[in-house]
Amino acid sequence: SQTIHQWPATLVQPVGSPLSLECTVEGTSNPNLYWYRQAAGRGLQLLFYSVGIGQISSEVPQNLSASRPQDRQFILSSKKLLLSDSGFYLCAWGGEQFFGPGTRLTVL
Amino acid sequence: QKEVEQNSGPLSVPEGAIASLNCTYSDRGSQSFFWYRQYSGKSPELIMSIYSNGDKEDGRFTAQLNKASQYVSLLIRDSQPSDSATYLCAVKGSGGYNKLIFGAGTRLAVHP
Numbered sequence: 001s002q003t004i005h006q007w008p009a010t011l012v013q014p015v016g017s018p019l020s021l022e023c024t025v026e027g028t029s030n031p032n033l034y035w036y037r038q039a040a041g042r043g044l045q046l047l048f049y050s051v052g053i054g055q056i057s058s059e060v061p062q063n064l065s066a067s068r069p070q071d072r073q074f075i076l077s078s079k080k081l082l083l084s085d086s087g088f089y090l091c092a093w094g095g096e097q098f099f100g101p102g103t104r105l106t107v108l
Numbered sequence: 109q110k111e112v113e114q115n116s117g118p119l120s121v122p123e124g125a126i127a128s129l130n131c132t133y134s135d136r137g138s139q140s141f142f143w144y145r146q147y148s149g150k151s152p153e154l155i156m157s158i159y160s161n162g163d164k165e166d167g168r169f170t171a172q173l174n175k176a177s178q179y180v181s182l183l184i185r186d187s188q189p190s191d192s193a194t195y196l197c198a199v200k201g202s203g204g205y206n207k208l209i210f211g212a213g214t215r216l217a218v219h220p
Contacts, residue, residue, distance in 0.1 A: 042212065043196070043210050043211060043212035043213060044152070044196070044210040046207065046208075049207060059207075088151075090151055090152070095140075095200070096142060096154055096157060097142075097154070097198070097208055098154060099151040099152050099153070100151060101150075101151055102150075102151045104149075
């Protein structure tokens with residue numbers, strides 16, 4: 001069966017610090033992968049999606065970037081975090097979008 | 109801009125009643141429709157998908173789709189307090205890459 005992992009589960013970072021969130025999927029090959037952000041009390045905002053290694057599409061221009069160095073690995077990064085980057089970051093795979101457990105990021 | 113609209117709630121129903129959650133979408137070319145349940149502090153969990161007009165039943169859940177009216181709904185029969193959560197409607201638009209557009213969600217509260 002397929003499993004999706006995300007880490008860390010929670011993160012508190014100061015403004016201006018870098019960020020790296022990792023997502024890995026097990027049990028499937030060449031999945032479509034997605035990064036979403038959910039601000040407190042808000043809906044899901046699609047940030048990036050990838051249909052294969054090295055193929056990244058950005059939905060929202062901002063100070064975040066994504067990379068897919070391996071088939072089942074998806075990384076979300078930032079060089080300098082903003083207060084507005086706080087939120088619940090979710091990785092998902094597949095056409096029906098099965099979600100990982102998420103990373104709750106607080107930028108202070 | 110393609111949109112998915114849901115009433116934010118909260119929708120409050122007594123235990124054992126039928127909860128009815130509604131969703132409208134703007135992209136007439138949409139072909140796939142999904143309902144997710146999200147407990148507070150947790151990630152969304154896919155509970156139903158529907159692709160053709162009519163009803164689709166799975167246990168206590170029934171999804172209803174009316175493409176002509178651009179309307180999709182989720183019925184929860186015999187509601188339980190454990191059903192209390194936010195329910196997200198998602199629509200796969202007519203564009204590519206399996207992108208889903210999510211509504212903001214309806215919060216459901218089932219009280220004993």
